[in-house]
Amino acid sequence: MEYKITTKNEEETIEIAQNIESEKFPNMVICLRGDLGTGKTVFTKGIAQALGISEVITSPTFNIIKEYDGELPLYHMDVYRLDGKVDDLGLDEYYKKGGIVVIEWADMIEDYLPEERLDISIKAVDEDVRVLKITPHGEKYEEICEAVL
Numbered sequence: 738m739e740y741k742i743t744t745k746n747e748e749e750t751i752e753i754a755q756n757i758e759s760e761k762f763p764n765m766v767i768c769l770r771g772d773l774g775t776g777k778t779v780f781t782k783g784i785a786q787a788l789g790i791s792e793v794i795t796s797p798t799f800n801i802i803k804e805y806d807g808e809l810p811l812y813h814m815d816v817y818r819l820d821g822k823v824d825d826l827g828l829d830e831y832y833k834k835g836g837i838v839v840i841e842w843a844d845m846i847e848d849y850l851p852e853e854r855l856d857i858s859i860k861a862v863d864e865d866v867r868v869l870k871i872t873p874h875g876e877k878y879e880e881i882c883e884a885v886l
């Protein structure tokens with residue numbers, strides 16, 4: 738199963754992220770893929786809004802993982818600079834901490850992703866248009882997508 742959604746501006750991408758209702762699904766893992774500047778951090782902002790986080794979301798490129806307090810905690814990761822050095826990050830711990838995990842550049846750490854997860858790849862069509870391809874892995878994520886998308 739795969740959902741394709743086209744957004745025409747940043748706000749529409751944020752809206753799609755909010756529609757996923759991550760606030761209802763502790764331990765949700767969302768894996769974002771897409772070139773530089775396609776909207777992975779914008780999408781994460783939508784997740785943060787759904788969680789009632791008012792803090793500004795910035796790309797955690799230099800710290801790899803940023804934590805935000807919300808209705809559920811948000812663990813925002815950007816693994817672009819990791820170079821495969823993932824072992825000491827303790828990623829598995831984050832997957833079951835009861836929060837929401839969002840990973841930018843998830844394709845960089847393919848072997849460390851949980852089997853059950855929501856994959857979202859973003860492609861830029863032009864300056865403002867993006868195509869989001871949303872692929873649920875596992876029954877739980879399939880049900881979530883069926884219900885909200």
Ligand SMILES: Nc1ncnc2c1ncn2[C@@H]1O[C@H](COP(=O)(O)OP(=O)(O)OP(=O)(O)O)[C@@H](O)[C@H]1O
Pocket residue numbers: 744745746747748749750771772773774775776777778779780796841864865866867
């Ligand atoms: N439809 C759209 N959806 C999302 N962002 C859009 C859209 N149209 C234009 N944009 C712009 O694209 C940019 C996306 O930036 P963002 O930081 O989210 O990208 P990113 O994928 O996280 O990049 P990086 O790989 O550097 O972390 C923003 O400036 C945003 O305003």
Ligand SMILES: [Mg+2]
Pocket residue numbers: 777778779796815841
């Ligand atoms: Mg980013």
